[in-house]
Amino acid sequence: MRPDLRAYLLDDDGRRVFGPGPVDLLERVGELGSLRAAAIEMGMAYTKATRLVRDAERAFGLALTERTVGGSGGGGSQLTAEARELIERYRAFERTSRRALSASYETCFSGFVDAPRLGCVVMASGEGARFGGEPGGKLLAPLAGVPVLERTLAALPADLLDVVVVTRWDAVEALCERLGVRCVRAGGPLKSDTMRAGLEALGHRAGCLFVTGDQPLLREGSVRSLVSALTHEPTAIVRLAWQGRPANPVLWPSDTLGALAGLEGDAGGRVLLDGHSELMCRVRLVEATDEWELADVDTPDDLARLEGALADRT
Incomplete structure (x- = not known):
């Protein structure tokens, strides 16, 4: 079609x-x-x-x-x-x-009938030095008995997104193999290396969601709302937010993916927005269900707080 x-x-x-x-x-x-x-x-x-x-x-x-x-x-x-x-x-x-x-067709009909799904890059290459232990170990740390990264992946609907996890760590790759999730190696230690490897693995897409692997309380409903916002406005840059505060994940439309793939250094897509009013005008926010969706895991204390938040949810 x-x-x-x-x-x-x-x-x-x-x-x-x-x-x-x-x-x-x-x-x-x-x-x-x-x-x-x-x-x-x-x-x-x-x-x-x-x-x-x-x-x-x-x-x-x-x-x-x-x-x-x-x-x-x-x-x-x-x-x-x-x-x-x-x-x-x-x-x-x-x-x-x-x-x-x-471009509009690919975005508005992504995942519908024979139109390709949107891409999703899960960023899982960070060392997690503040967490301690083996590099990348925080992604395997159990949260209520389930690895942090596994909980993050569970929020990414397979009917809307083609997911690729980008990492530098054998243990993360082994987890992805167990879960049946595609995993590729980053070409270097920088955020730009991770983003570029993910985009290259996905190939041409009408848009791409970038998710940090240590965001385990992200909800599938919020991810679906992000995708819905882009399909209704194909040039939008869609961000999850809490009470108007933008955060991750961010869903980028097709015309920005080349610039993202060309980034250098350890800064993510934020550098495209900083000082570029023409892109900032395209940002649309989707409100999260609660503030814990935006939380990531940097330290063991963060993990403990998320454990309590998850218990409150349940």
């Missing part, structure tokens, strides 16, 4: 004055040197071809063809400079519209 587009230009009264038919006709006039020959090649009556050209000329206030005299065919028609410019502008408008249509 794929989207289709017919780009028409309308006058002030809503009547079509230019579109796929007229532009094709003018291009053939340019190739054949004759309006009549162009009409014949298109299987169109000459009177209709003449009407299409005249209607467009009246709408734009420009002459689009001019007669040529003599020659072996006894004369014909050629395009004016204004007609050639009109064709060039219309084709550029058509290409741009098709790209926008394709």
Whole structure:
């Protein structure tokens, strides 16, 4: 399944004055040197071809063809400079519209019928030095008997997201293998290395959710709300929030993923937003069910607090 587009230009009264038919006709006039020959090649009556050209000329206030005299065919028609410019502008408008249509379709129908699902990169490469123990060990630490990372993954709906966990740690990879979750290795220790590896593994996507692996009280309902917000506004940058305070996860639309893949250093997507008002204007917040959804695990005390919050939930 794929989207289709017919780009028409309308006058002030809503009547079509230019579109796929007229532009094709003018291009053939340019190739054949004759309006009549162009009409014949298109299987169109000459009177209709003449009407299409005249209607467009009246709408734009420009002459689009001019007669040529003599020659072996006894004369014909050629395009004016204004007609050639009109064709060039219309084709550029058509290409741009098709790209926008394709991106919107991929986002609005992501995961529906045969449209690819959105991507999801789970960031699981940090050493967790403040937590102590083996590098990456906090992701395997039990929270009410279930590893932190496993609880985070449980909030990511498989019918909406294609998930890839990016890590540097054997134990995390082993957990993902047990859970049947795709896992790839980060190319380095920096956040940008993790993001880039995840995006490369996912390939082309209409959008990508970035989730920290140590956010174990995230709820599936909130993730579904993030996805719903993007599918209703395909250019939005959607963030989970609590009482208006933006946090993680963040769902980025397709036109930002190239910039995210090109980041360097240990800063995440926040650097794209800082000082870029045109992107900040696109941020939409989705309110979490409670503040604990936004909490991550940096220390053993954090884990203990989340244990208490989980008990209160239950």
